[in-house]
Amino acid sequence: xxxxxxxxxxxxxxxxxxxxxxxxxxxxxxxxxxxxxxxxxxxxxxxxxxxxxxxxxxxxxxxxxxxxxxxxxxxxxxxxxxxxxxxxxxxxxxxxxxxxxxxxxxxxxxxxxxxxxxxxxxxxxxxxxxxxxxxxxxxxxxxxxxxxxxxxxxxxxxxxxxxxxxxxxxxxxxxxxxxxxxxxxxxxxxxxxxxxxxxxxxxxxxxxxxxxxxxxxxxxxxxxxxxxxxxxxxxxxxxxxxxxxxxxxxxxxxxxxxxxxxxxxxxxxx
Numbered sequence: 001x002x003x004x005x006x007x008x009x010x011x012x013x014x015x016x017x018x019x020x021x022x023x024x025x026x027x028x029x030x031x032x033x034x035x036x037x038x039x040x041x042x043x044x045x046x047x048x049x050x051x052x053x054x055x056x057x058x059x060x061x062x063x064x065x066x067x068x069x070x071x072x073x074x075x076x077x078x079x080x081x082x083x084x085x086x087x088x089x090x091x092x093x094x095x096x097x098x099x100x101x102x103x104x105x106x107x108x109x110x111x112x113x114x115x116x117x118x119x120x121x122x123x124x125x126x127x128x129x130x131x132x133x134x135x136x137x138x139x140x141x142x143x144x145x146x147x148x149x150x151x152x153x154x155x156x157x158x159x160x161x162x163x164x165x166x167x168x169x170x171x172x173x174x175x176x177x178x179x180x181x182x183x184x185x186x187x188x189x190x191x192x193x194x195x196x197x198x199x200x201x202x203x204x205x206x207x208x209x210x211x212x213x214x215x216x217x218x219x220x221x222x223x224x225x226x227x228x229x230x231x232x233x234x235x236x237x238x239x240x241x242x243x244x245x246x247x248x249x250x251x252x253x254x255x256x257x258x259x260x261x262x263x264x265x266x267x268x269x270x
């Protein structure tokens with residue numbers, strides 16, 4: 001087992017592990033680390049824990065030190081300069097008539113590189129744009145194309161539920177979501193009802209999916225004929241979370257709700 005500290009480079013970002021050395025770091029501490037051959041300020045998301053060596057990368061780096069007041073002021077200046085650079089870059093994109101949408105600009109802490117995050121429908125020839133930006137900012141320029149889910153994560157917003165987006169508040173990594181999850185939960189398959197601001201299936205479809213899948217596997221399917229305490233009938237409805245089975249009884253023009261456990265104990269289903 002190896003002692004590590006988990007850090008994030010952005011709110012709700014992926015957690016990266018670093019060796020703490022002999023120092024103690026606490027939740028939300030700002031620390032200086034090396035990332036992709038550049039120094040960056042990160043935020044402690046997971047204080048010191050032990051993780052199996054096989055689950056860590058071979059080149060586990062060490063946290064350099066806790067960020068000083070001077071370094072935090074430099075970070076604030078970098079962020080302010082990046083906002084100004086965003087406006088300049090948008091104007092240059094318009095000048096070059098490129099079909100791309102600029103999302104965010106970041107400086108590395110040591111200002112050795114600027115990263116421009118953008119979305120686009122296809123490949124973009126931005127070589128001339130890079131030359132322009134390099135001549136203006138006098139540093140290495142990286143244009144990084146991201147997906148619509150990453151765009152939503154960076155920009156944030158309110159979801160259909162009225163709460164801030166999960167991806168921009170607490171989801172460190174995107175989770176696979178499928179249309180089958182919506183079907184299993186009995187949701188409308190109308191894209192406007194099950195899609196988030198990014199236009200993709202909502203991440204929250206995954207949260208209760210395990211419960212729905214387990215209940216669906218245990219409970220009788222639609223159309224199955226079963227025995228109930230009030231006679232035999234056909235399953236015409238299911239409430240998977242409440243574990244209620246709606247049955248249309250044979251010989252009676254009526255549907256009756258039965259608790260699934262009640263049916264099991266009565267021997268109607270196995």
